[in-house]
Amino acid sequence: MAWDIQTLFRRYAGELTGSLRRGGMSDDMASDITQDAFLRMMTAKPGGEAHNPRAYLYRIARNLVIDHERRGRTVTIQHIGDQALHQIADPAPGAETIIYDRQRIRIVIRTLAELPERTQLAFRLHRLDGLSNAEIGQRIGLSTTQTWILIRDAYRHIRDRLRDV
Incomplete structure (x- = not known):
């Protein structure tokens, strides 16, 4: 049995994104994790979870959140301003x-x-x-x-x- 990803996305994407936001994620990060969760679900073969794709989708999202938090603890992210970003960009054409x-x-x-x-x-x-x-x-x-x-x-x-x- 294969999943109908379009139907699942229409049905659960907003709900999953909202749940991630309520869990403290920014709008952008919640949207990214939702997209990644559906991408992982699309490439996975339905197994025992086929009877409850919503639960499987939430489990994928939870694992992605754990991975994101783990990366956040090991990698320090420094935000730079627009001025510094423009100095980094190469103005030469590719x-x-x-x-x-x-x-x-x-x-x-x-x-x-x-x-x-x-x-x-x-x-x-x-x-x-x-x-x-x-x-x-x-x-x-x-x-x-x-x-x-x-x-x-x-x-x-x-x-x-x-x-x-």
Whole structure:
């Protein structure tokens, strides 16, 4: 006989969490232990406890509380402030982020090459050189509105290509 974990969770999760809170646990810790208890129950094979899954769930939770208290006695936890936490965090991007960003840059470069030369120039002057639409228009011989349309079309084209990947 297998347990229906969803039904058991709906029926007993709130009750178990409330019981743990009344026992002196914080809301977060009570929720964590409740989740862990259901996870353990999910991975366990119903044995003699199959006739009373509620009692088995409470026994798992009690054992988890004992483990938690035992760990609390042997491990000292020091709470640090937000300031110290920000000093610990590494602001450098991770390897996955670097690879992802490089792939997207390659796509943007290929996408820009697909555009007409005037549109490429307008986009580069806007994005890389930081020129205004009026300044770009003067350089390439277009009105401010026409320049804005070229730049907008370039952005749309790039956005569409990035979305396709």
